[in-house]
Amino acid sequence: MISRIKVGISDYKVSGSPDVLMTLGLGSCVGIAVYDPKTRIGGLSHIMLPDSTPFSNRDLKPEKFADLAIPLMVSKITNGKFNIGLIAKIAGGASMFNFSELNMCSNIGERNVLAVKEKLKEMGIPIIASHTGGNIGRTMVVNLDTFEINIMTANREITKL
Amino acid sequence: MQLDIIKELTNIGGGNAATSISHLIDKPINMSVPTTEILNYDEIFEKIMPEDKMVTAIIMRMLGGCEGTFLFVTDEAASLDLINMMISNGIEINEELANSCIKELVNIVVTSFLNAISKMIDISFISSIPLLAKDMFGAILSSVYIESEQYDNSILIIKNEFIYQGDKIEASLYFIPKPGVLKKLFNKLGF
Numbered sequence: 001m002i003s004r005i006k007v008g009i010s011d012y013k014v015s016g017s018p019d020v021l022m023t024l025g026l027g028s029c030v031g032i033a034v035y036d037p038k039t040r041i042g043g044l045s046h047i048m049l050p051d052s053t054p055f056s057n058r059d060l061k062p063e064k065f066a067d068l069a070i071p072l073m074v075s076k077i078t079n080g081k082f083n084i085g086l087i088a089k090i091a092g093g094a095s096m097f098n099f100s101e102l103n104m105c106s107n108i109g110e111r112n113v114l115a116v117k118e119k120l121k122e123m124g125i126p127i128i129a130s131h132t133g134g135n136i137g138r139t140m141v142v143n144l145d146t147f148e149i150n151i152m153t154a155n156r157e158i159t160k161l
Numbered sequence: 162m163q164l165d166i167i168k169e170l171t172n173i174g175g176g177n178a179a180t181s182i183s184h185l186i187d188k189p190i191n192m193s194v195p196t197t198e199i200l201n202y203d204e205i206f207e208k209i210m211p212e213d214k215m216v217t218a219i220i221m222r223m224l225g226g227c228e229g230t231f232l233f234v235t236d237e238a239a240s241l242d243l244i245n246m247m248i249s250n251g252i253e254i255n256e257e258l259a260n261s262c263i264k265e266l267v268n269i270v271v272t273s274f275l276n277a278i279s280k281m282i283d284i285s286f287i288s289s290i291p292l293l294a295k296d297m298f299g300a301i302l303s304s305v306y307i308e309s310e311q312y313d314n315s316i317l318i319i320k321n322e323f324i325y326q327g328d329k330i331e332a333s334l335y336f337i338p339k340p341g342v343l344k345k346l347f348n349k350l351g352f
Contacts, residue, residue, distance in 0.1 A: 008202060008203050009202040009203075009299075009303055009314070010202075010314055024206075024211075024212045024213040024297070024299055025206075025212035025213050025297040025298065025299020025300040025303070026299075026300060027296075027297075027299070027300030027301060027303050027304035028303070028304040028307055028308070029303060029304075029307075048303070048307060048312070049307070049312060055312075061314060064312075064314070094300070094304070095304075096218075096294050096296060096300055096301050096304040096305070097220055097292045097294050097304075097305075097308075098292060106308060108304075108307050108308065109304075135294065136296060136300075137296040137297040137299070137300025137301065138300070139213055139297070152213075154215060154295060154296040154297060
């Protein structure tokens with residue numbers, strides 16, 4: 001039995017082969033798939049913001065932030081053990097409208113991608129493929145049997161990562 | 162209480178906007194009771210529209226006393242209907258013309274919405290040019306809320322739906338205020 005598990009905004013899910021993890025409609029958010037090829041256990045996280053520190057005085061949801069969500073998800077994948085041999089693929093971080101035309105661009109998508117890359121580097125997890133930036137929304141479907149990822153965009157094109 | 166005030170303002174603004182669409186297409190357009198509800202993203206995609214539904218979206222940024230974003234969301238069929246009603250027969254419609262038509266429609270809708278509001282509240286509105294994107298509803302909605310510095314998981318949905326000849330047109334106008342803007346409006350109104 002293959003379960004198709006949906007990951008919502010500001011959430012992550014972890015499962016094992018042969019399950020499929022998917023998240024729909026990534027805009028400026030970033031989807032981060034981390035996988036252990038030995039155990040074939042992997043996770044998919046849908047973060048909304050790069051950094052939790054400006055929000056530290058608020059009741060925050062760790063799954064929303066790149067800096068908190070990734071370590072939490074990774075420790076669930078490795079069951080708290082060392083994260084040796086993990087690999088990652090990421091997608092998203094778009095700017096859906098040409099906000100710069102209005103002179104009011106916060107570049108949130110770009111900042112999300114940078115924060116994710118930084119965190120993964122810090123944790124020693126290489127990014128082996130990515131599909132980020134631009135002005136298109138993305139849906140990400142992760143096959144935990146092979147760690148093959150399908151990226152669906154608005155023009156109905158499918159890119160394999 | 163505050164949600165009721167927002168609802169009333171949205172009702173007045175949306176009513177005026179519906180009238181202006183009617184003038185533009187020369188057909189009666191009505192409006193349903195506005196939605197003013199706090200929902201989380203999962204609920205939004207379940208109740209309002211699935212996150213991977215393709216939509217045509219137009220945004221207009223508000224500056225000045227009322228910072229925020231207007232977001233007009235329609236599907237392909239409805240936007241074609243609206244465009245056909247706006248353009249006289251015999252004119253060939255290409256994509257560029259269609260996009261500029263729908264942007265102009267949103268410009269008029271937002272302006273008339275704001276005119277109605279500014280008659281009640283002494284506040285200045287400055288709006289940007291409209292920007293258009295055709296993409297997945299979820300990608301657009303979340304990005305616009307985040308760009309408006311609305312980072313919570315539960316967000317306030319302020320939305321008008323338009324009705325044509327008794328049928329709902331798949332077209333809605335959202336307003337996404339920047340933090341603190343609604344409080345400023347309430348103060349102006351004396352609440």
